[in-house]
Amino acid sequence: MSRILIALFTVLAVGCMSTDPYTGEQKTSNTAKGAGAGAVVGAIIGAATSSKDDRGKGALTGAVAGGAIGGGVGFYMDKQEAQLRSQLQGTGVQVRREGDTIRLVMPGNITFDSGQSAIRSNFYPTLNSVAVVLAEFDRTAIRIxxxxxxxxxxxxxxxxxxxxxxSVRQYLVSQKVASGRVQTAGYGPRYPIASNDTAQGREANRRVELELLPLDR
Known part of the structure; x- marks a missing residue:
């Protein structure tokens, strides 16, 4: 059974490698991680529920089924992440991946004028690109x-x-992102990502973030 699992995980890992568009490095995608975890659970269940002579076969069947389930959400978010990175290169918007969550960090200096909440008109094309991807990948909730x-x-x-x-929510909704998927909150200065003691730190803290969460887990 161990040989079967090793072979299966090798195929999963190789098949789910991706290239980071910023560094050019190969990395294991979240699809592979989720599929691997699902395969382990599936293999254990498959072996446990099979007869002694069929445990190897049962483990393999369970591993394949579990891998498909475990990799589903990761694969969906991988595709969404790849499209967002492609669309947002050079815009100043940061794309961060945290497990099955994608976070877009929009610096305030490129999104809004100082002290204003109206979106800068020259930022519309960037938000349009975000909206196209969000409208396509409609199985994610959006928290702004x-x-x-x-x-x-x-x-x-x-x-x-x-x-x-x-303002960001209203604009995305105007670009055909379903309003029921979008929630908003304002936190003022409560969650800084840099020191407020420097101008550079204060600039980093002035931001809007979009957190994309899979609806199917």
Missing amino acids: TGHTDSTGGADLNQRLSEARAD
Whole structure:
């Protein structure tokens, strides 16, 4: 049984390698990770529920079935991530992958004018590219959060972060992204990603993030 699993995992790993468009390095995609985990569980169940003579066959059958289930969500998010990275290269928007979650970080200096919640018109093409991918991959929920630096009043920062998140939501909905998939929240300065003691850090903290979560797990 162990030989069968080793061979299966090798095929999964090789078949699910991807190239990072920024570094050019080969890496194991989340499809392979999910498929591998599903295969392990499936193999164990398959072996346990088979007769002694058929445990190898049962393990292989279970591994294949489990791998398909485990790799499904990862494969879907892999494809979405690849399209987003392709569309957003050179735009200043960061694409981050965290397990089966994709996070888009939109710096405030390219998205909004200082102290404003109206989206800059020159950022529309970037959001249009995001909207096309989100409309295609409609089995993901979208959570939009607004963030500010620590300068200015707390109430003003809270309102500004909420208004900016809502502006992005409204624009995406206007571009045929279903409104029921999108939630928004504003957090003001509560979740910095850099020090507010420097101008560079404050600039990084002024941002809108889109968190893309699979609806099917």
